[in-house]
Amino acid sequence: MEKVRVVVADDHPIVLMGVREMIERDENFEVVGEAHSSSELVALYRELRPAIAITDFNMPGDQTYGDGLKLIEYLLRNFPDTRILILTMLSTPLILSSLYDLGVSGVILKNGDLNEILVALKALAQGRVYRGPGMQSANSVLASKDDVDGRIASLSAKEYEVLRHFVSGMSVRDIALLLNRSVKTVSAQKVSAMRKLDVDTDQALLTFCVKANLFQ
Template sequence: MQVSLRVVVADDHPVILFGAEHALHKFPGIQVVGSARQSTELVNMLRSTECDVLVTDLAMPGGQYGDGLQLIDYLRRNFPKLLIVVLTMLENAALLKRLKELGVTSVVNKADDMSHIALAVQHVGRRMSYMSPSVKVVLDGLRVNFAGRRDDSKLSRRELEVVRLFVSGMTIKEISLHLNRSIKTISTQKNAAMRKLGIERDSELFQYAHSNGLLNPSSNARQDIASES
């Protein structure tokens, strides 16, 4: 008799949560044993429910354990045997590389058919990696594999300069004063950089900067400016 893979699904969007559960129920050998909408619910469920595979949204704000790479890192450290499939709308090869470094080898883009979620679960259950079609396109298009390569070369010198200062802790206004450019120009350059990197939120920009060596935890931009004055 085939043993079912016990799956927990986590997503803060009810429609996605329902769709994922519905897609998983169609596949034999997969049993959905629970769902969660934020990190506190998720961690409590994992502590009380036997689970083989977690299917989780990467951007799931709310809850005491955070979301994104922070949550994935926590789960890998506290539930080392748990297999993880990540759902995301983010098309960022650097983030995929960082997920791989954290032990996540299966990623599904929400823009792809829901059936890919079940296929990813089946693959991780066999200790195999799985990338949905849109994720493969991102990796192939940027010629980035899990061996890793930075893709910030597509940014202009000024865009990269703005990103470095922003992730170092400076506000748009402070960057404007520091570089002697208008606030509108700085904002435009920051937004252009995020668009080129396939990044939609500031939190994702910080994650990208951290995984690509653009963020130096030991430095503080405000202190650097103060020392120059």
């Protein structure tokens, strides 16, 4: 029987090695390529046309493909035949549910059991969407607005994306260029996120994100 072709993308070599070793335990799957950035991943898609791609959510990107939601949307739009399995440290319910809404076929948390990868791959190979134990909270956003989790859960996916890049050191103008949005739109999304998080200065915003471990 022909093996299912898989490509893996992550900017950490140790993660790549661990995922490859896990996949190679099952004779039904074959890792045909590895990528360390979004550009490399897109190149693998075009060259190899894999059946399944396992990719980190946060990766070094560029102005063409970016990473996060922008990269995922690009891959789903341009390579609809390849099923996407996200491997991530993110645990925010809104973002996890947003990934499924976009059309990814599965999400696995990096701090979970890597054996879950093979379970997910088998589900995807059978045409099913995979929701593992770590995804149970992805079905509902926290209701409380009085605690940190409640405030984070109130962020929209696009606001979260803007904050992630802002905390990494990018200016509003740089974020707008990267995400292909207007400066006015990005600025409004940042202000809206600050209001939801109940912070009123850039320093307070950075402090909140660090203390909440929002972007691990």
